[in-house]
Amino acid sequence: MNDQRHDDEFEEFLDGKSKLTERYTALGREEPPPEIDARILAAARDSAKIHRLEFGPRGGWLKPVALAATVLLSFSLVMNIVIDMPVRFEQVITGSSDRPADAGATMREEKGGIQEPNLSVSSSTAAVDGADAGESVIGRARSADDAAALAPLPLAEISVQARRLAGLDFGAAMLIVTDYVAATDRQRRADDSRSFTARRQAPAKAESVRDRPSSPAPAEPAPVSTDERDRAADPESWLREIASLSAAGANEAADERLVEFLDRYPDHPVSVKIRGRGE
Amino acid sequence: MLPLMAEESHDTALMVRYRRGEVAAFEVLYRRHKGPVYRYFLRQGIGAEASAELMQEVWMKIIRAKDRYEPAAQFTTYLYRLAHNCLVDHSRRSGSRLAQKAAGVDSNVDELPATASANPEAQAIRDESIARFRAALANLPAEQRDAFILKQEAGLSLAEVAAVTGVSAETAKSRLRYAFGRLRQQLAEQGEDA
Numbered sequence: 001m002n003d004q005r006h007d008d009e010f011e012e013f014l015d016g017k018s019k020l021t022e023r024y025t026a027l028g029r030e031e032p033p034p035e036i037d038a039r040i041l042a043a044a045r046d047s048a049k050i051h052r053l054e055f056g057p058r059g060g061w062l063k064p065v066a067l068a069a070t071v072l073l074s075f076s077l078v079m080n081i082v083i084d085m086p087v088r089f090e091q092v093i094t095g096s097s098d099r100p101a102d103a104g105a106t107m108r109e110e111k112g113g114i115q116e117p118n119l120s121v122s123s124s125t126a127a128v129d130g131a132d133a134g135e136s137v138i139g140r141a142r143s144a145d146d147a148a149a150l151a152p153l154p155l156a157e158i159s160v161q162a163r164r165l166a167g168l169d170f171g172a173a174m175l176i177v178t179d180y181v182a183a184t185d186r187q188r189r190a191d192d193s194r195s196f197t198a199r200r201q202a203p204a205k206a207e208s209v210r211d212r213p214s215s216p217a218p219a220e221p222a223p224v225s226t227d228e229r230d231r232a233a234d235p236e237s238w239l240r241e242i243a244s245l246s247a248a249g250a251n252e253a254a255d256e257r258l259v260e261f262l263d264r265y266p267d268h269p270v271s272v273k274i275r276g277r278g279e
Numbered sequence: 280m281l282p283l284m285a286e287e288s289h290d291t292a293l294m295v296r297y298r299r300g301e302v303a304a305f306e307v308l309y310r311r312h313k314g315p316v317y318r319y320f321l322r323q324g325i326g327a328e329a330s331a332e333l334m335q336e337v338w339m340k341i342i343r344a345k346d347r348y349e350p351a352a353q354f355t356t357y358l359y360r361l362a363h364n365c366l367v368d369h370s371r372r373s374g375s376r377l378a379q380k381a382a383g384v385d386s387n388v389d390e391l392p393a394t395a396s397a398n399p400e401a402q403a404i405r406d407e408s409i410a411r412f413r414a415a416l417a418n419l420p421a422e423q424r425d426a427f428i429l430k431q432e433a434g435l436s437l438a439e440v441a442a443v444t445g446v447s448a449e450t451a452k453s454r455l456r457y458a459f460g461r462l463r464q465q466l467a468e469q470g471e472d473a
Binding site: 014016024026028031036037039043048 | 300302305306313314318321322327331335338339342343405408409412413431432434437460462
C-alpha cells in the first residue's frame with residue numbers, strides 16, 4: 001500500500017507535479033557572471049569569423065587557392081627533379097659506364113619509356129645507381145628471349161624527342177652554337193688579318209729566302225663532305241654545319257645533328273655549356 | 280543574415296546555423312541554456328566560481344567542435360553530455376566525490392543573492408527551508424544527485440538522462456527513484472513537507 005503510494009508520487013515527480021519540484025524551483029534561478037557571458041560570446045564570434053574566412057562567400061577562395069598552390073608546388077618540385085636527372089642520363093648514353101651492354105639494355109628499356117619521362121628517369125637512375133641496380137635492370141631485359149635486344153643501341157636512336165623530354169632546350173642550344181660559330185669566325189678573320197699583315201711586312205725576308213731551293217707548296221685542302229667531316233671528327237665544322245642548317249630553317253635536321261654532336265663531343269665547350277644551360 | 284524564424288528556433292537548427300557561421304543563432308542558443316547549465320553545476324555543490332568555469336569550458340567545447348556537430352541527437356542531450364563529462368573530470372581533478380561536503384552547501388547559501396521581502400521573519404523561514412533542501416540535495420550520492428538535477432534543471436526525459444549519463448534507462452530511473460525517496464525522507468526527518 002505504502003509502496004503503491006510511493007510509486008504514484010514518483011510518477012507525479014516524473015511528470016513534474018511533485019512538491020519536490022516546487023522545492024527545487026524555489027532554490028532560485030542563478031545566472032552566470034556577465035564576464036563569462038562576454039567571454040563565451042566573443043569566442044563564438046571569433047570562431048564564426050574564422051569560419052567565414054575559410055568558407056564564407058568572400059573567403060571561399062582560400063581553400064581552393066591553397067590546394068592549387070600546393071599542387072603547383074608539388075608539380076614544380078617533381079619537374080625539377082626530373083629535369084635534374086638527364087645529367088645522369090647523359091652519363092649513361094655517352095658510355096661513361098664501363099659496360100656498354102648495360103647502357104644498351106637501359107636504353108632498350110628507355111625506348112618503351114620515352115613517352116613517360118618518369119619511366120626514363122627511373123630506368124636511367126637504375127642504370128647509374130651502381131652495379132646492383134644495373135643488374136636488376138639488365139636482369140629484366142635478359143629475361144626476354146631476344147638476345148639481340150641486349151646489344152647496345154646506336155646512339156643515333158636516342159631521338160631528338162627523347163632529348164626534348166630530357167629537358168634540352170633546342171632554341172637556347174642553337175643560340176649557343178650560333179654564338180660559338182660567330183665567335184670562331186671572328187677569331188679566324190682576326191688571325192687571317194694578322195698573318196696577312198705579317199706577310200706584307202716581311203718582303204725582304206721572303207726575297208732572301210727565294211734563292212733557296214723551294215720546298216713544295218702545301219696543297220690546298222680538298223673540300224670534304226658532311227660524312228667525311230664526321231669521320232674527320234672536326235667539331236668546329238660540325239658546329240658550323242649545325243648553325244647553317246638552323247639559319248636555313250632546317251630545324252629538325254639541325255636538332256638531330258646537334259644531338260649527335262652532343263653525344264660525340266660531350267666535353268666540347270659548346271656541349272658543356274648546353275648541358276649546363278638546358279639539361 | 281536571415282532573421283531567426285519561429286520554426287528555425289529549434290536548438291538543433293540553431294546549432295546548425297551557427298556551424299554555418301551565424302553568430303546570432305549561437306547567441307539565442309546560449310541565452311536559452313546558459314542559466315540551466317550554470318545551475319546544473321551549481322546545484323552539485325561545487326561553488327559558484329567553479330560552476331562558472333565549468334560552464335565556460337562546456338560552451339568553449341561547443342564552439343570549438345561546431346564544425347563536427349551532427350544534428351543526430353537532441354542538442355540538449357549533446358550539451359548536457361558535455362556538461363556531465365566536465366563534471367566528472369572536475370570531480371576527478373579535485374579528488375573528491377561530487378559535493379560530499381556539507382560546507383559547500385553553506386557556502387552556496389552565502390553566495391545566493393538576498394531576496395527582498397516585506398516580512399523578514401517569513402523570509403528567514405523560507406531561506407531556512409531552502410538551505411535544508413540544498414543540504415538534502417548535497418547529501419545525495421553523486422549519481423543520484425546528477426540524475427535528479429538533470430531531470431529538474433534541464434528538464435530531460437528518462438531516456439535523455441540515461442543518454443547523458445551513459446547508463447540504461449532502467450538504471451537512470453532507478454537512480455531517480457532513489458534520489459526522490461531519499462530527499463523526501465531527509466526532508467520529513469527535518470519536519471519538512473515534501
